[in-house]
Amino acid sequence: MIETRELTKQFKDVRAVDGINLTVARGELVALLGPNGAGKSTTLRMLTTLIPPTAGNASVGGFDVVRQQREVRLRIGYIGQGNGAGHSQRGRDELVSQGRAYGMRVRPARERANELVDSLGLGDVADRTVSTLSGGQRRRLDIAMGLIHSPELLFLDEPSTGLDPQNRANLQEHILRLREARETTIVLTTHYLDEADSMAERVIVIDHGRIIADDTPQRLKAKHVGDHVILGFTAEHDAISAARTLHAERHGTEVRVTAEDGPQQAPKLLDDLSAAGLAVSSIEVTRPTLDDVFLTLTGRSLREGRAEETVEV
Known part of the structure; x- marks a missing residue:
């Protein structure tokens, strides 16, 4: 589903991603771990066609991320760290519009929007304008927008940030159900070690733009700690x-x-x-925990340097 060869991204004097070779099979759930600035989000942005690589190549769903961007985008969902919904639009309308943009007919788009509104606990606020929603509510709306077309490959860049424990659990359950029902391939970055440990069957540790470990959570903990x-x-x-x-x-x-x-x-x-x-x-x-693994591999905790989060509901 994903294959990269020497994928590299240079920003002036900073090499954010340094020759990553990565293969993700169809149906896998993979977690990318790394400190702030390690290159996780930059890698995801290249794989989702948002920025071009400086060197190397990558294919997603069998399509080149530079030459075949439209084909890649039709097959993926991407939930980034920022808010994607228009501030003056109503949440439910944004979901339907997003579905229509992916080629869904009006009725299926509305039905899917209603399903996501219910599963992510947005029923009381979905018909309000986005600008009136709290940070946590906007985050859940962004997640719904990424899931609206039931993509075969889903990228999640720190999806749980800003969510309270209940909504984090609801999101994880929805992601796992989506994967089971549709064999969705999922790649996520997260600072929640319990999230990666419980959800991912494979963990990739990135530091200074390079992959330094790649294995199951259990084997990483046994091998390194x-x-x-x-x-x-x-x-x-x-x-x-x-x-x-x-x-x-x-x-x-x-x-x-x-x-x-x-x-x-x-x-x-x-x-x-x-x-x-x-x-x-x-x-x-x-x-041991995955944080122990990260400390052993990099000399610092994954939690070090993490920005303080305000939990909003």
Whole structure:
């Protein structure tokens, strides 16, 4: 569904995207993670024909993003970070107009608009002018506009920003239903690590315009961080002996062991310590997060530098 070769974008002295090679199969749900300025949004804007690449090439749905822009745009939905609806227009009318622009007949466009209004909780405000809506309501309207024609490929650039937890959950559910019903391919960027972890079957980490990791969330966490088995002891000298036995880190009376599968490794660790005559007073297994992965790969948290968000309903 998406294929790029050495895709590059240069803005004067800044190389925002630096030779990205990317393949996304039909029906995949892929999350792009990276800090502000990593090149995620620039990559999406090239793939959606909004800006041309400086070098390299890309095809979307089998069509070249430079030479066949119309064919690409007919097959995609794009929900960017800005607001797309006209301020003086009514929300429901904007949805119908958007559907008509994609070639839908009036009645199907109205039916689809009504469906999206209901599913995204816009029923009380859909017939108001856009300028009177709150930021969160406008965000939901933008999402509805991107979904109006049920695209085969959907790009979501931080879609949940500004939404309260309930509407975030509603949006995620709608996206997953859309994918299941229509086998929609979805590419999203997000700063919500739980969103990427729960929704995406594949996570791509971008930093300084390059892809630095690409795998399932589970394999990324296992490969780059691992589980931590934390063993507690009543006496510090026992902890010192346990750390030597296991070749592990010690902090006071606690010993921390990094393992690929903590729950599976914990019984073996206890057996090894028992054989050495060491009794464990407590045990805890902690699982890594995608933010831990990002910290390991880039040296900083994905949350660092993130702008403060005002949640509006």
